[in-house]
Amino acid sequence: MLEFRVVARDGRARRGRLVTARGVTVETPVFMPVGTQATVKSLSPDELESLGASIILGNTYHLYLRPGAERVARLGGLHRFMAWHRAILTDSGGFQVFSLARTRAVEEEGVRFQSHIDGSSHFIRPETAMEIQRLLGSDIAMCFDECTPYPVTRDYAEESMRRTVRWAERCRRSRTGDHQAVFGIVQGSVFADLRKACLEALQEIGFEGYAVGSLSVGEPKETMLSVLEELAPCLPEERPRYLMGVGTPEDLVEGVRLGIDMFDCVMPTRNARNGALFTSSGNLQIKNSRFADDSEPIERGCTCYTCRRFSRAYLRHLFLARELLAYRLNTLHNLHYYLKLMADIRNAVEAGSFESWRKDFYERRSGGSS
Ligand SMILES: CCOC(=O)Nc1nc2cc3nc(NC)[nH]c3cc2c(=O)[nH]1
Numbered sequence: 001m002l003e004f005r006v007v008a009r010d011g012r013a014r015r016g017r018l019v020t021a022r023g024v025t026v027e028t029p030v031f032m033p034v035g036t037q038a039t040v041k042s043l044s045p046d047e048l049e050s051l052g053a054s055i056i057l058g059n060t061y062h063l064y065l066r067p068g069a070e071r072v073a074r075l076g077g078l079h080r081f082m083a084w085h086r087a088i089l090t091d092s093g094g095f096q097v098f099s100l101a102r103t104r105a106v107e108e109e110g111v112r113f114q115s116h117i118d119g120s121s122h123f124i125r126p127e128t129a130m131e132i133q134r135l136l137g138s139d140i141a142m143c144f145d146e147c148t149p150y151p152v153t154r155d156y157a158e159e160s161m162r163r164t165v166r167w168a169e170r171c172r173r174s175r176t177g178d179h180q181a182v183f184g185i186v187q188g189s190v191f192a193d194l195r196k197a198c199l200e201a202l203q204e205i206g207f208e209g210y211a212v213g214s215l216s217v218g219e220p221k222e223t224m225l226s227v228l229e230e231l232a233p234c235l236p237e238e239r240p241r242y243l244m245g246v247g248t249p250e251d252l253v254e255g256v257r258l259g260i261d262m263f264d265c266v267m268p269t270r271n272a273r274n275g276a277l278f279t280s281s282g283n284l285q286i287k288n289s290r291f292a293d294d295s296e297p298i299e300r301g302c303t304c305y306t307c308r309r310f311s312r313a314y315l316r317h318l319f320l321a322r323e324l325l326a327y328r329l330n331t332l333h334n335l336h337y338y339l340k341l342m343a344d345i346r347n348a349v350e351a352g353s354f355e356s357w358r359k360d361f362y363e364r365r366s367g368g369s370s
């Protein structure tokens, strides 16, 4: 059973503590680095630990296609396979099937799709998604849902949401792994009444945590925030709240302010590989020629491995030379930035000073008192 306690509140923001059934503690609000193919790209598990990561994401869709869930189970499960002994949340693959797979057909029974790797045909039912996550042995499994694109008509959103609820029922009844919690995913696109109807139906079924799906799928920022503003307070107080696929540093701050506990996003790791680096005053693109002779670190005062040792000039050189070390050093910095941001947010919520911390956060980003 997944334990969760809110230990402090500051407005709608919550400071909480998750303890997985295996006994791993996750301080919330938390950012979960994405480890799509059983690795957070370019980093070792020891480096992830030293960055302070407590929980990472694994992608069911990818691991099902390669190397296969049965193979990972035969080798002792995902934690042992990738030597990561803290917490793992696996997504159900719903989003990947909708965003990655070639040709797909959604039926009541499940989703038919072709692998983006070799074009082979597959059919995933909600029960299959839960079986895959059981074999992987993650600490938190996600229901198989239908991620609704943006924009859609209200009828489409309602039809899709009702299917997600029927699938959630089937997921709840599926056999799950020992010590594995299951989260439901709230759908309903941008329609507040559909979102609330979905949440009520999911609470009827009963889950250990509740995720907000189909956001950060191309909708305007203010639309995402208004959906959250209305929905977040309705999510069960005493259960973890997870906003999927979000987001930029500003999104994390606003998500916490609206009562979200858990976040995942490929941004820090993907941007690192594209040379886009996060700093307190905004992003910098390391390949920019203005850094050619810059002996400063990415960000003065950043305590990450990269900033303690290397100059912007060196990082630009590595990036232009497509040296593998570029991806590692950029990723170490960006993940450090995200994980440190969440640690600062946790301290501010705990101290009851989140609003003043938030004001400083924005001042620094608008080139204020840096
Ligand atoms: C992480 C759990 O994912 C699932 O099992 N289904 C799911 N995943 C999503 C991932 C998303 N990423 C973004 N933006 C980058 N939006 C997302 C929505 C979903 C979703 O509705 N449903």
Ligand SMILES: [Zn+2]
Pocket (backbone or CB within 6 Å): 298, 299, 302, 303, 304, 305, 306, 307, 308, 333, 336
């Ligand atoms: Zn740094």
